[in-house]
Amino acid sequence: MKIIIDRFDGKKKYESTYELTSAEIESKTLLGVLLLIKQTKDVSLNFTASCRSAICGACAVRVNGHSYLACDTKMEELLEEYENPESMRISPLNNFRVITDLVVDWEPSIENLRKVKPTITPKSEFSEKTGCVQTQADVDAIKKQWDCILCGCCASECNKLEADASDYMQPFVFTHAYRAADDSRSKDPMIHLKPAIANGLWNCVHCQECVDRCPKGISSFGDIESLRVMAMKKGLNEGMGPAHAEAFLLDMVEGDGRLNEIKLALRSEGVLANTTKLDIAYNLMKAGKMNPLHIFGGEKIEGHAELVKMVEAARKAEKEGTIK
């Protein structure tokens, strides 16, 4: 089969095509194929790799537009995924600056990690004598996030980063922010939470690509959700993101039980900003898809009083600490 690799020599982009026999591919990982090409076909091909054991994160690349950790991806799995194609395209990670061939620049990502202070500032009650002990439950709460190996697969496929990285950090940065903020030994979650909010916590587009691409099964989207919940609990609810999310909850519980689209728009960005969207509202009303009288509320759903009772019982239990 043909392996097409996207190349870059520092000045221009080009591609190289390598013909591999079935025997050359058989029983190999994706990294094994890259090494074979470098060792037997083209010594000029550049890529990074180190541990070969899925713990250093250095060898992530894209295949047919999706990111994979090369050492942890068997060629037979790839062939099955893409139904035995005649060719495969290997490219550098997306949303990173390419240095050469499949090698990308990690420095901006490390700078973002620094912003959320991913190391622990311990609580003042800890000392050299008493130590810094955690319960097993506390460890379990952040165990998964510790698995992040900084491979960049999640960032590579992130739809928000692709559109605009200027107001959003890499998904794994939010994972590390959450891991530090939720660590029971940490002095103050705000140390990590505030820079996460300032660097785009509410700008995630919910595409879930980070969840599907992580070779370690970590959900950065889930960590973003958890950071948002933490922010709301701590009263950090300024801005359009929190207002938009809260509007759904209000309609679901305190409102009629279903979303009120007119109120949603007003609650999310205010009356003034909505005056610039009157043309869109007019189009919707003309098509019978928006009822202006809905602003006064609609009919409560059947069983709404019971729904409220259920939610209140859950909130009470949560407040009393009988559930986490």
Added chain:
Amino acid sequence: MSNNKEFAFFPGCVLSQAAKESKMSLEAIAPILGITLHEIPGWSCCGASQAQCVDPIASLVANARNIALGEKMGMPILTTCSTCMLTLTKAKNTLDKGAKDRINTFLAEGNMKYEGNTEITSLLWVLYQNLDTLKAKVVNPLSNLKVALFYGCHSLRPERELTKESSTNPKSFEAVVEALGATIVPFEKRLDCCGFHASYPAGKSVRKMSSQIVGNADSNGADVVVTPCPLCQMQLDIYQERYQDENNSNIRKPIIHLSQLVGLALGLSNKELGLDLNIQDATRLVG
């Protein structure tokens, strides 16, 4: 679908408001395909992947209640909204993986109980599982119509929650539209995100994302973009003119619901399918 398939129908909020043509077209195609929809009485908003960021326990309880209401009807739950499907499925997974007893103590406040015995599915998935029947009902093969298929994130991802098919190389949508006889054009943006869920906080990025999707469909020669997700349809249709203007693009493209495309192949009229309600003119797709 040859035998009558009955479903507990979860419309989701958008189907009664800005995407009401999605419900109209679904209700128009259902009887032809042998599908009977029984709307779940008293269903509530699923939280749309938003309320979960404020009050996860309230959202989980509300969705446990939604599923329990469907369970009482003794039939699988069907929704056409991908975000509703993902949100309900995630809630079901959480309940089935250990939260069931705890959440049932709260549902008991309304004399309800989540059992965990009901499947949650989508229109796309039901059609995919019944391709032969679908094909047999086509009276107006759409071979002259060049369509770009836009899955929408929550039809596919996260794969480990939805477990229906590969999110890297999915096939269901293509198979369904092939059964309708339509011509599928290549479409690099088919698995991308329209940005709907961040359209308020990350407006600038989202306008760019949506605009690129319409532009990519056009450059591949598509007459129309079709999607199984009413939120994607809304995002790409309602705001298209404004987004395209902002991105200096003259391209305008009809964006239709999967149920509308199916309806066209089944020989239904524009009016029956609510195609006259789409903001970008979608009434001249079939001559």
